[in-house]
Amino acid sequence: DIQMTQSPSSLSASVGDRVSISCRASHDISTFLNWYQQKPGKAPNLLIYATSNLQSGVPSRFSGSGSGTDFTLTISSLQPEDFATYYCQESYSTPLFTFGPGTKLDMK
Amino acid sequence: EVQLVESGGGLAQPGRSLRLSCTASGLTFDDYAMHWVRQAPGKGLEWVSGIGWNSGDIGYADSVKGRFTISRDNAKNSLYLQMDSLTPEDTALYYCTSFNNYVEAFDFWGQGALVTVSS
Numbered sequence: 488d489i490q491m492t493q494s495p496s497s498l499s500a501s502v503g504d505r506v507s508i509s510c511r512a513s514h515d516i517s518t519f520l521n522w523y524q525q526k527p528g529k530a531p532n533l534l535i536y537a538t539s540n541l542q543s544g545v546p547s548r549f550s551g552s553g554s555g556t557d558f559t560l561t562i563s564s565l566q567p568e569d570f571a572t573y574y575c576q577e578s579y580s581t582p583l584f585t586f587g588p589g590t591k592l593d594m595k
Numbered sequence: 596e597v598q599l600v601e602s603g604g605g606l607a608q609p610g611r612s613l614r615l616s617c618t619a620s621g622l623t624f625d626d627y628a629m630h631w632v633r634q635a636p637g638k639g640l641e642w643v644s645g646i647g648w649n650s651g652d653i654g655y656a657d658s659v660k661g662r663f664t665i666s667r668d669n670a671k672n673s674l675y676l677q678m679d680s681l682t683p684e685d686t687a688l689y690y691c692t693s694f695n696n697y698v699e700a701f702d703f704w705g706q707g708a709l710v711t712v713s714s
Contacts (some may be wrong), residue, residue: 488657521700523640530690530704531632531640537699574640578699580626582654584642 489514489580491587499595501551508590510558510575519579520537520558526571535560540576570594597621597703599691602706607681614710617674617691622703625669628652628694630701631676633687641687644676645694658684681712
């Protein structure tokens with residue numbers, strides 16, 4: 488089974504900051520890596536698929552990179568609506584999937 | 596507008612059963628593999644189970660294998676999760692989500708059905 492880790496587990500930042508969240512897979516997953524944003528009381532929302540592709544409607548301040556086992560989600564200039572929890576998820580081992588443990592991004 | 600609406604959640608005693616349903620609208624249901632993802636209170640997302648568009652390619656997380664059964668009825672645009680031998684560790688909000696084969700990600704989500712297992 489593929490294990491996913493994320494760092495940091497929590498992050499405090501300010502509006503306008505550039506932030507990066509890391510995700511690591513226990514095995515090579517090529518670029519089969521997705522990112523989701525979840526706000527309190529809401530369902531997750533797909534942000535980025537296949538490592539670096541922005542889902543329709545997602546602002547361009549979000550970007551993703553990486554391959555193999557190491558991946559990064561970057562928000563270039565934090566906006567108030569970006570404070571949320573972010574999850575990575577591998578889609579390499581379909582039909583089985585694994586999510587990372589999440590990174591909670593809150594306001595400094 | 597795509598809508599996934601879960602139902603069937605509630606309170607169950609340990610060892611008992613519950614059946615979740617998810618009804619889809621606004622999408623071509625049999626174009627999608629469908630999955631259940633759960634979130635225990637205050638915790639992260641956990642993939643539970645998935646089923647291919649034609650009921651093939653079924654998978655389960657180790658934590659539910661042998662106790663949960665996923666199924667679908669394309670004629671009714673519906674997904675199901677039969678949960679047997681429930682334990683308190685199954686207490687969670689259960690989301691129904693569609694897997695988009697083109698982007699290979701979960702693109703639509705329901706609002707979740709709360710399952711509480713307690714005596």
